[in-house]
Amino acid sequence: LDEPSVGLHPHDIKLITQSLKKLKEHGNTIILVDHNPAIISTADYVVEMGPQAGKNGGQVTFTGTYDELLRSDTITGKMLREKITFPKPREPQSWLNVNHVTSHNLKDVSSRIPQGVMTVVSGPAGSGKSTLVQAFKQQVSDQDYIDLSQDSVGLNIRSTPATYLNILNPLRKLFSKANNGVSTQLFSYNGKGACPRCKGKGVMITEMAFMDPIVQECELCHGKRYSQEALQYT
Ligand SMILES: [Zn+2]
Structure with missing residues (x-):
């Protein structure tokens, strides 16, 4: 199993570990990848990879029981021993x-x-957390807030970090407001404001029959994606 605990409440994790235990009692061999301390603590045997991520990783840094891991000097052993302290709330x-x-x-x-402080809404899966937050969002709908959902980002050539943060609409409105109410559509590179050469992609893509397509920066907008008309506004 690859990270079965992701996004789950401790109660749901307990249900998972109970199921895993039953599977094991039927004679199965279970291998799972997980960061969750509660899941790691149920293991009969732990393999730790590290010591860091990416090119600084790639080694087995520990093998043994959970109790041995707790006493080890590896990064996971240290983290599991560490006591969490919280600053006095504002x-x-x-x-x-x-x-x-x-x-x-x-x-x-x-x-x-x-x-002005950080609040966490917690509870088992399906208990109504998102619905409650939705109700708060409706209440502040006339104020400035940024909403990051769990939805996976639609990744394509037109996506930018601003797409992910969902701030393009408010940005367009700001540009319109700062420029005597010019149409907000002019500040969309997927519409009216698109560079006529690259059609808002910022790059020119030449499809090659038997090779990867050739991607070059657009000569007209130099990768800015917008038309000259849109770019004259600041
Ligand atoms: Zn262009």
């Missing part, structure tokens, strides 16, 4: 309230979230 200045939320499985839920 006093919140104000609160966001949501009242009587009844969407999905929420049963007339009211709650509040402090502003």
Whole structure:
């Protein structure tokens, strides 16, 4: 299994480890890759890779039981021994309230979230965490906030970090506002503002029949993706 614990609540992880234990008791050999301390602690045998990532990794740095790992000087052994300390929380200045939320499985839920500090919404899978956060988002819809979802990013030649952060729409509005209300569409390289040469891709792609396509920076916009008309606005 490759990281079965990803995104799961400790309660759900417990259900997984119970299932794994049953599998083992039926005589199966189980190999799994995981970072989660609770999962590692259930192992009969641990293999640690390291010492670091990428080109600084590639070695077996530990093999043995979990108890031996806890006493080892490897990076995982040290991390598992480390006591977590938290700084004194900052006093919140104000609160966001949501009242009587009844969407999905929420049963007339009211709650509040402090502003200016970090809040974690926790609970087992399917308990209503995302629905509650959705309700808070609706409340602040007229304020500035950035929403990063779990959705995988649609990766294609038109994606940029700004696509991932979902800030292109507000940026377009800002450009429009700063330039006497010029159409926001002009600031989209997927539409009206696209460089006419590369059609907003920033590169020219020449398909080759039996080889990889040749990719060159666009001579007109020099990779900026936008038309001259769009680029004159700042
Ligand atoms: Zn271009």
